[in-house]
Amino acid sequence: MTRWLDDDEQRAWLRLAGVMLKLSPALDSQLQRDHDLTHFDYLCLAMLSESDDRTLAMSDLAARTNASLSRLSHVVSKLERRGCVHRTPSPRSRRVTLVGLTDEGWRLLVAAAPGHVETVRSLVFEGLTREDVAALERVAGHIVDRIEESRLRTTGRDSLSG
Amino acid sequence: MTRWLDDDEQRAWLRLAGVMLKLSPALDSQLQRDHDLTHFDYLCLAMLSESDDRTLAMSDLAARTNASLSRLSHVVSKLERRGCVHRTPSPRSRRVTLVGLTDEGWRLLVAAAPGHVETVRSLVFEGLTREDVAALERVAGHIVDRIEESRLRTTGRDSLSG
DNA sequence: ACCAGACACTTGATCCTTCAACCGTTGGCG
DNA sequence: CGCCAACGGTTGAAGGATCAAGTGTCTGGT
Numbered sequence A, B: 001m002t003r004w005l006d007d008d009e010q011r012a013w014l015r016l017a018g019v020m021l022k023l024s025p026a027l028d029s030q031l032q033r034d035h036d037l038t039h040f041d042y043l044c045l046a047m048l049s050e051s052d053d054r055t056l057a058m059s060d061l062a063a064r065t066n067a068s069l070s071r072l073s074h075v076v077s078k079l080e081r082r083g084c085v086h087r088t089p090s091p092r093s094r095r096v097t098l099v100g101l102t103d104e105g106w107r108l109l110v111a112a113a114p115g116h117v118e119t120v121r122s123l124v125f126e127g128l129t130r131e132d133v134a135a136l137e138r139v140a141g142h143i144v145d146r147i148e149e150s151r152l153r154t155t156g157r158d159s160l161s162g
Numbered sequence C: 001a002c003c004a005g006a007c008a009c010t011t012g013a014t015c016c017t018t019c020a021a022c023c024g025t026t027g028g029c030g
Numbered sequence D: 001c002g003c004c005a006a007c008g009g010t011t012g013a014a015g016g017a018t019c020a021a022g023t024g025t026c027t028g029g030t
Helices: A007-035 A039-049 A058-064 A069-081 A103-125 A130-156 B007-035 B039-049 B058-064 B069-081 B103-125 B130-156
Strands: A055-057 A085-089 A097-101 B055-057 B085-089 B097-101
Touching: A007 A039, A007 A103, A007 B007, A007 B039, A007 B103, A007 B130, A039 A055, A039 A058, A039 A069, A039 A085, A039 A097, A039 A103, A039 B007, A055 A058, A058 A069, A058 A097, A069 A085, A097 A103, A103 B007, A103 B130, A130 B007, A130 B103, A130 B130, B007 B039, B007 B103, B039 B055, B039 B058, B039 B069, B039 B085, B039 B097, B039 B103, B055 B058, B058 B069, B058 B097, B069 B085, B097 B103
Parallel strands: none
Antiparallel strands: A055 A097, A085 A097, B055 B097, B085 B097
């Protein structure tokens, strides 16, 4: 019935699980210690900083940070209390709310970026060849795409395939 | 000052972050829905099932699941309440506690394994070449190793390097 | 014009994870 | 022997993520 993983796949899977289990905490821990930020907080600020007017709709920001709207909403509330971000109702449509990076948020991002990038470099990229980096991009992209597809497959239609 | 990421690295990093952000929840969600298990719960049961006597010391299990002792302790308590696992003081040393998989835990694992493996296969391995799998193992292993090293570097000695 | 359903979000409860503090045990050293 | 630092593990509180349910808005069909 079940097609189990062969030895190569099993080893690769164990390692990938290791990355998920260890890398997130490692990034969180550095950012938390140095700037009282989660890695996800940082990602939100970073994505906003790269957008026109440093502003995005909640949905767009959620898509770019790979997060659920619910998760994002909680985090934006937190960042808003901290003065890093502000919500505005969109003039285009009354159901979208725009999130904008404040000067305070920009300053925090600028302060946090070097340490974070240094951590990423030293934990991930240091010692990788250009081919490794290319392979990483390819495989990681493949996985993200497959997850995206499967989400569409299960939320899109439920009644087919029976 | 800071050595920023070049374009290739940045794209690869964005994708890897995407994997961490999306894959864990995807695995959790399937296991949660079908068997009321976290991916981490599952990993604990799986690691125990592959050990002699289906038993490990807390520290060993923590190492194999890439978890902190604290996290593991909470989870083992939960699995214990559920009857999947039991704690025993070790006869060898009074400070280690042994965790053993119960028959109930074994049954749960056997029931959950096919669906979980199917999910992993379809989200990760389907469509990857053998070279991709090898690259994944190599790169992921590299990252885990670097994190391990850096942990030793910062917890081992604090007073040196000044 | 109307209504059903989808969309864009928000909220509160619940659960999971982390953090700091703690306890008893053990190994090493004077 | 007696001390102390490190080890192995547990706990409770605090913060983060998820889930289910809710609000208000927009759209498409009739």
